[in-house]
Amino acid sequence: MTIQAPDELAGLQRAGALVAGILATMRDHACAGTAPRDLDAMASDLLREAGARSAPALTYGFPAATCISVNRVVAHGIPDGTPLRDGDLVNIDVSAELDGFYADTGASFVVGTASAAQQRLLDATREARDAAIAQLRAGELLSGIGRTVEAVAARRGFRVIRDLQSHGVGRALHEAPGSIPGYYDRRDTRRLHDGMVITVEPFLATHSTRTETLDDGWSLVCPKGVGAQFEHTVVVTHGAPIIVT
Incomplete structure (x- = not known):
């Protein structure tokens, strides 16, 4: 989606505030x-009360x-129904449609107190997301997202999960400009433009660069070690990006 009018930005912000609030409540x-x-x-229940719909259920039958x-x-x-335990590493991803606008957000955390190793992974992944968002500017290469994420991951001693990527969002859960790698691809010459709506959601891991799918057909696992994700829905501008989640 490309924001073209103030009411579109307002609608996207309402959807963003809803999913951000639900994520915070769940956490x-x-x-x-x-x-x-x-x-x-x-x-x-919170989605229904707001008149919103789950985006993965609506789009993919999740x-x-x-x-x-x-x-x-x-x-x-x-x-x-498996109860959470202290020390579990959890990721919650909330995306929804509200009045025709889609927003998507997610965060990883540890139940109870994180170990030092878990906290390093969480801190690095959040840093990668925030650094990638900070460098967004209309006219710049889209591949700057992956370049930034990859640089943070390398400096922090983690790997980028390459098959889980950011994406366009706004009028659908996944839309133009398509998938946005969390690693640097010099062949990607696409550019950001003013009003473009995308997610920025790096996935960093301790040992894996790809995931495998469990027998349920949905759950993606790290073959070795664990991973984490942090995600915002963002509007690109010529100045500082607008975070709507």
């Missing part, structure tokens, strides 16, 4: 003993309102 309730399925039910991934599962986890 606040994600304590030891709570089942991901119960967190997802909470999100489903069997839950949100994606909740635990430990080895790094993305697209189906919320189940």
Whole structure:
């Protein structure tokens, strides 16, 4: 999507505020003993009360309102009834459609107290997202996102999961400009333009650069080690980008 009018930006911001608020509420309730399925039910209720719809369920028939991934599962986890435990590494991804606008956000965290190694992974992934967003400017190469993420990952001693990428969003969950690698691809000559709406969502991992799909057909796991993700929906401008989530 390309924002072309103030009311479009306002609509996108409303959708962004909704998914950001739901993510924060879910995280606040994600304590030891709570089942991901119960967190997802909470999100489903909040979406319904707001007149919104789950974007993955609407777009792809995902069997839950949100994606909740635990430990080895790094993305697209189906919320189940297994209680969370202290020390679990969790990712929650919330995306929704509200009044024709789609916004997408996500975050990783540890239930209870993170170990030093877990905290390093979380800090590096959040840094990669924030650094990539900070350098967004209309006219610059889209590949600057991957260049920045890859540089942070290398400096921090982690790997980029290459098959999980950022994407266009706004009037659909996934749209133009298509997939945006979290690694540097010198062949990618696409450029950012004013009003472009994209996600910035690096996935960093301790050992893996690719994921494998579990038998449920959705859950993506790191073959070795664990991974983390942080995501915002962002509007590109000629100046500082606008974060709507």
